[in-house]
Amino acid sequence: MTSAGGQQASADSLPTTVTVDLGARSYDIQIGDGLLNGAGKLIAPFLGPDRRAIIISDDTVAPLYADALVHSLQAEGAAASVVRVPVGEDSKSFARLEQVLEELIHAGVERGTPLIALGGGVVGDLTGFTASTLLRGVPFIQVPTTLLAQVDSSVGGKTGINSRHGKNLIGAFYQPQIVIADTETLKTLSARHLRAGYAEVVKYGLIDDAGFFGWLEDNGAAVVAGDPEALQYTIATCCRAKARIVSVDEREHGKRALLNLGHTFAHAFEAEAGYGEALLHGEAVAIGMVLAFQLSAKLDLCATSDVERIQAHLIQTGLPTSAADLPDIRFDAPRLIEHMRHDKKVEDGWPKFILARGIGESFVAGDASAVVAEEVLRDFLRTG
Amino acid sequence: MTSAGGQQASADSLPTTVTVDLGARSYDIQIGDGLLNGAGKLIAPFLGPDRRAIIISDDTVAPLYADALVHSLQAEGAAASVVRVPVGEDSKSFARLEQVLEELIHAGVERGTPLIALGGGVVGDLTGFTASTLLRGVPFIQVPTTLLAQVDSSVGGKTGINSRHGKNLIGAFYQPQIVIADTETLKTLSARHLRAGYAEVVKYGLIDDAGFFGWLEDNGAAVVAGDPEALQYTIATCCRAKARIVSVDEREHGKRALLNLGHTFAHAFEAEAGYGEALLHGEAVAIGMVLAFQLSAKLDLCATSDVERIQAHLIQTGLPTSAADLPDIRFDAPRLIEHMRHDKKVEDGWPKFILARGIGESFVAGDASAVVAEEVLRDFLRTG
Numbered sequence: 001m002t003s004a005g006g007q008q009a010s011a012d013s014l015p016t017t018v019t020v021d022l023g024a025r026s027y028d029i030q031i032g033d034g035l036l037n038g039a040g041k042l043i044a045p046f047l048g049p050d051r052r053a054i055i056i057s058d059d060t061v062a063p064l065y066a067d068a069l070v071h072s073l074q075a076e077g078a079a080a081s082v083v084r085v086p087v088g089e090d091s092k093s094f095a096r097l098e099q100v101l102e103e104l105i106h107a108g109v110e111r112g113t114p115l116i117a118l119g120g121g122v123v124g125d126l127t128g129f130t131a132s133t134l135l136r137g138v139p140f141i142q143v144p145t146t147l148l149a150q151v152d153s154s155v156g157g158k159t160g161i162n163s164r165h166g167k168n169l170i171g172a173f174y175q176p177q178i179v180i181a182d183t184e185t186l187k188t189l190s191a192r193h194l195r196a197g198y199a200e201v202v203k204y205g206l207i208d209d210a211g212f213f214g215w216l217e218d219n220g221a222a223v224v225a226g227d228p229e230a231l232q233y234t235i236a237t238c239c240r241a242k243a244r245i246v247s248v249d250e251r252e253h254g255k256r257a258l259l260n261l262g263h264t265f266a267h268a269f270e271a272e273a274g275y276g277e278a279l280l281h282g283e284a285v286a287i288g289m290v291l292a293f294q295l296s297a298k299l300d301l302c303a304t305s306d307v308e309r310i311q312a313h314l315i316q317t318g319l320p321t322s323a324a325d326l327p328d329i330r331f332d333a334p335r336l337i338e339h340m341r342h343d344k345k346v347e348d349g350w351p352k353f354i355l356a357r358g359i360g361e362s363f364v365a366g367d368a369s370a371v372v373a374e375e376v377l378r379d380f381l382r383t384g
Numbered sequence: 385m386t387s388a389g390g391q392q393a394s395a396d397s398l399p400t401t402v403t404v405d406l407g408a409r410s411y412d413i414q415i416g417d418g419l420l421n422g423a424g425k426l427i428a429p430f431l432g433p434d435r436r437a438i439i440i441s442d443d444t445v446a447p448l449y450a451d452a453l454v455h456s457l458q459a460e461g462a463a464a465s466v467v468r469v470p471v472g473e474d475s476k477s478f479a480r481l482e483q484v485l486e487e488l489i490h491a492g493v494e495r496g497t498p499l500i501a502l503g504g505g506v507v508g509d510l511t512g513f514t515a516s517t518l519l520r521g522v523p524f525i526q527v528p529t530t531l532l533a534q535v536d537s538s539v540g541g542k543t544g545i546n547s548r549h550g551k552n553l554i555g556a557f558y559q560p561q562i563v564i565a566d567t568e569t570l571k572t573l574s575a576r577h578l579r580a581g582y583a584e585v586v587k588y589g590l591i592d593d594a595g596f597f598g599w600l601e602d603n604g605a606a607v608v609a610g611d612p613e614a615l616q617y618t619i620a621t622c623c624r625a626k627a628r629i630v631s632v633d634e635r636e637h638g639k640r641a642l643l644n645l646g647h648t649f650a651h652a653f654e655a656e657a658g659y660g661e662a663l664l665h666g667e668a669v670a671i672g673m674v675l676a677f678q679l680s681a682k683l684d685l686c687a688t689s690d691v692e693r694i695q696a697h698l699i700q701t702g703l704p705t706s707a708a709d710l711p712d713i714r715f716d717a718p719r720l721i722e723h724m725r726h727d728k729k730v731e732d733g734w735p736k737f738i739l740a741r742g743i744g745e746s747f748v749a750g751d752a753s754a755v756v757a758e759e760v761l762r763d764f765l766r767t768g
Contacts, residue, residue: 098478105549108726133517136544136555137635160520165489171520172556251521342492 013228016236020155020243022250025175029155029239033228035182036065039143040072046139046177048112052079053141054104056127057118058087061145064188069118069143080116081107089275091122092161094170100130114139114177120146120193121153121281125171128159132174142176145185147197147231148282151204151238152259154179156246166342167267167275173251181239183231191224195318196282198224199289201234202314204241206289207258210360212237213313220317257364261354262288265377268339273329286319287326287380295376296355306359323381333378340373397612400620404539404627406634409559413539413623417612419566420449423527424456430523430561432496436463437525438488440511441502442471445529448572453502453527464500465491473659475506476545478554484514498523498561504530504577505537505665509555512543516558526560529569531581531615532666535588535622536643538563540630550726551651551659557635565623567615575608579702580666582608583673585618586698588625590673591642594744596621597697604701641748645738646672649761652723657713670703671710671764679760680739690743707765717762724757 015032030042047053053073057066066082073080083100085091104115115138117127124142131140144154160171186194201223205213216223222230242259249256266281266288273279290311296302311321320326340351353373355365399416414426431437437457441450450466457464467484469475488499499522501511508526515524528538544555570578585607589597600607606614626643633640650665650672657663674695680686695705704710724735737757739749 094478094482101554102548105547105553129517133513133544133554133556135553136542136557158520160517163489164486169489169519170485170517172517173520 013232016232018236018239018243020175021247022175025157027176027178029179029181029243031150031181031183031232031235031239033183033232035180036068036143036185037072039069039180039182040074040076040078042178042180043073043114043116043141044076044078046114046141047076047078048110048114048139050110050113051077052081053114053116054107054109055080055082055116055118056085056100056123056130057082058085058091058120058123060087061119061123065118065143065145065185069116085123085126087122089122089162089167092126092167094161096126097130097133097161100126101134104130104134109134109138111135111138114141116141116143117154118143118145120144120149124149124154125159125168126161128157128174128176129161129171132159132172137174140174140176142179144179144181146189147186147194147235148200149197150181150183150186150235151197152200152242154181155239155242156256156259157250162275166271166339175250179239181235183228183235186226186231191318193280193282194226195224196280196286198317199282199286199314199319201238202310203259203261203285203289204238206293206310206356206359207241207261207362208360209237209241210358212241213359217313220313224317254364257352258354258362261356261362262286262290262292264288264340264351264353265291265373268336269331271339272331272336278329279326283320286314286321290314290321291376291380292354293356294379295353295373296357298372298376299355302356302358302361306356309359331381333374333381336377336381337374397616400616402620402623402627404559405631406559409541411560411562413563413565413627415534415565415567415616415619415623417567417616419564420452420527420569421456423453423564423566424458424460424462426562426564427457427498427500427525428460428462430498430525431460431462432494432498432523434494434497435461436465437498437500438491438493439464439466439500439502440469440484440507440514441466442469442475442504442507444471445503445507449502449527449529449569453500469507469510471506473506473546473551476510476551478545480510481514481517481545484510485518488514488518493518493522495519495522498525500525500527501538502527502529504528504533508533508538509543509552510545512541512558512560513545513555516543516556521558524558524560526563528563528565530573531570531578531619532584533581534565534567534570534619535581536584536626538565539623539626540640540643541634546659550655550723559634563623565619567612567619570610570615575702577664577666578610579608580664580670582701583666583670583698583703585622586694586701587643587645587669587673588622590677590694590740590743591625591645591746592744593621593625594742596625597743601697604697608701638748641736642738642746645740645746646670646674646676648672648724648735648737649675649757652720653715655723656715656720662713663710667704670698670705674698674705675760675764676738677740678763679737679757680741682756682760683739686740686742686745690740693743715765717758717765720761720765721758 018029115131117124142154157175163169266284356362402413499515501508526538541559547553650668740746
């Protein structure tokens with residue numbers, strides 16, 4: 001494994017700490033191999049007078065890791081109980097939110113009782129929104145167990161559920177007290193889900209770190225193969241990038257929108273594919289990033305060779321980049337465009353696109369590219 | 385009308401401005417007679433790029449005042465539409481929240497589109513919580529039309545809905561951009577609802593302003609009779625007191641709990657009475673304040689004469705202070721106590737009570753008074 005920009009991947013297995021600097025709402029991200037068994041000690045400072053925590057997890061992750069987390073809390077003299085929700089995007093619903101909230105209130109949760117999200121992005125988003133609204137806010141802790149959640153969704157405080165009309169349209173900015181990313185939990189993640197999370201990793205290189213993208217071209221194979229050292233370096237690099245952006249623009253009035261690179265396209269594809277196993281979020285983001293760079297190339301902002309280089313790397317790590325990679329899904333251009341027009345970043349009828357002048361040189365564009373975006377989308381579908 | 389503490393009630397009908405100082409989230413409260421017709425001008429600075437606002441109101445208030453507000457916005461070149469919800473506490477439900485959110489998303493609300501609460505506490509709480517969760521937060525404006533909302537619930541950012549297990553257990557701290565309190569709208573409020581709001585006025589005197597309580601003993605009759613000058617002075621005094629408390633403790637980690645004087649008892653009575661016209665919130669607060677002072681007297685913290693003085697003033701303004709004043713409601717001590725134990729301010733099984741060393745000398749107590757609180761409650765019910 002080579003290093004980028006003079007940074008070295010840690011030679012031993014010591015955890016890495018990344019701080020998200022948000023004044024009174026600052027918090028640490030702990031990244032390391034095997035952190036789960038000692039998570040109780042990390043969580044203990046955030047317990048309330050009732051010395052109790054509630055773990056929210058799903059039917060896949062709870063059987064794998066809830067016991068370890070419960071035991072690590074008990075070792076600190078804390079009580080812990082587990083609330084399980086079904087696997088998948090359907091748990092980010094109003095009905096599930098209401099059910100979980102009423103269950104927690106019935107269980108006598110107090111203002112100081114932390115809710116711990118143990119799982120991927122769905123569990124993190126639902127738990128964070130639940131924590132933000134329960135008794136007008138109880139402490140929230142993230143224990144992400146997917147690569148996507150470890151590099152992206154568990155950091156930065158975006159929480160929420162889905163509307164009938166689109167994803168994440170209802171929610172809150174609510175920061176966790178601590179994020180504990182145990183790379184060992186990624187061993188039980190399927191290769192496909194690990195690759196999907198890797199798309200968000202690539203995103204950080206494309207936004208503003210060409211050096212990291214170069215490092216990924218050399219080491220991406222080790223990352224998606226689950227090499228713990230490569231994973232820890234990757235996750236720490238992504239979390240540092242996200243922390244940097246979030247700390248200057250917590251509520252996405254400006255720079256934070258860069259994190260949506262490829263996402264306006266991705267959300268439209270996901271909406272059409274039904275937010276399920278047919279097309280994972282990270283897979284949609286891979287396609288979306290290629291389209292964002294194609295759009296940029298079409299606007300003469302970046303070179304076509306950049307698009308090809310990105311596409312080559314995504315293909316190398318097994319991610320979809322063209323309609324031909326998704327033979328089982330039928331997309332319809334007008335409906336995709338309709339979805340894009342209802343993206344929640346819309347102002348005056350069209351979303352703001354993230355464009356790029358090259359790899360690592362992304363920027364927030366106005367809405368002038370909307371017509372060209374439609375062209376790019378139609379081209380993409382024609383090649384399917 | 386006499387003045388208290390050297391402060392003069394405004395001699396003319398110029399509006400009063402009170403600022404809630406919360407750093408980047410600071411905002412003004414405008415209080416005056418007939419402000420509604422010019423509200424558009426006050427709201428204009430908070431419009432987004434779509435130059436549109438959504439007014440949320442109920443079936444009683446909308447027919448009275450929505451047109452005036454819409455016209456005042458149109459006069460500023462803004463579009464405005466009205467979403468109506470049913471009158472009463474039932475609108476603070478999960479089902480109503482979901483329906484309003486989905487309706488607003490379907491209507492294409494953007495991140496900069498303000499939601500304006502036009503009505504009393506229920507409309508304000510529902511609208512504020514809707515605004516806090518819609519697209520993870522859109523601008524929120526309060527146009528309170530009841531005395532209770534003008535002196536209390538519209539200021540300070542507490543928003544929320546009710547759980548199956550209790551009131552306001554789900555919600556957010558979400559500050560408005562501006563509060564516009566038009567005292568003229570109180571003319572259409574029933575005498576009973578005006579009196580109920582007056583209970584919260586008295587609360588501010590009892591918390592930390594004995595001078596204001598004295599002023600109310602002299603001028604309370606003018607306030608509940610709807611005298612515009614007395615009302616404007618009263619509302620401004622209450623808003624200043626609330627702004628002072630909220631600005632040092634926005635999220636109720638300490639001093640803000642003083643605003644709950646009488647409320648632990650009140651919530652239990654309301655829960656038993658069903659949150660409706662049988663017992664209004666302010667009426668329950670009147671009883672709750674008397675009980676909080678009786679509890680304080682029983683603990684030898686304050687004089688019995690203070691309790692009698694408070695009770696005399698509340699009776700003089702037509703508010704209930706004893707079980708005999710509520711002949712139509714059957715209360716049950718064990719169930720009231722059970723409700724109190726589930727108050728959301730609970731820590732370690734019992735809520736924190738607000739006690740007093742005298743009128744204007746309230747403080748946040750520990751839970752040691754729980755047993756005596758039960759006694760006070762049982763005494764109260766025996767006199768019914």
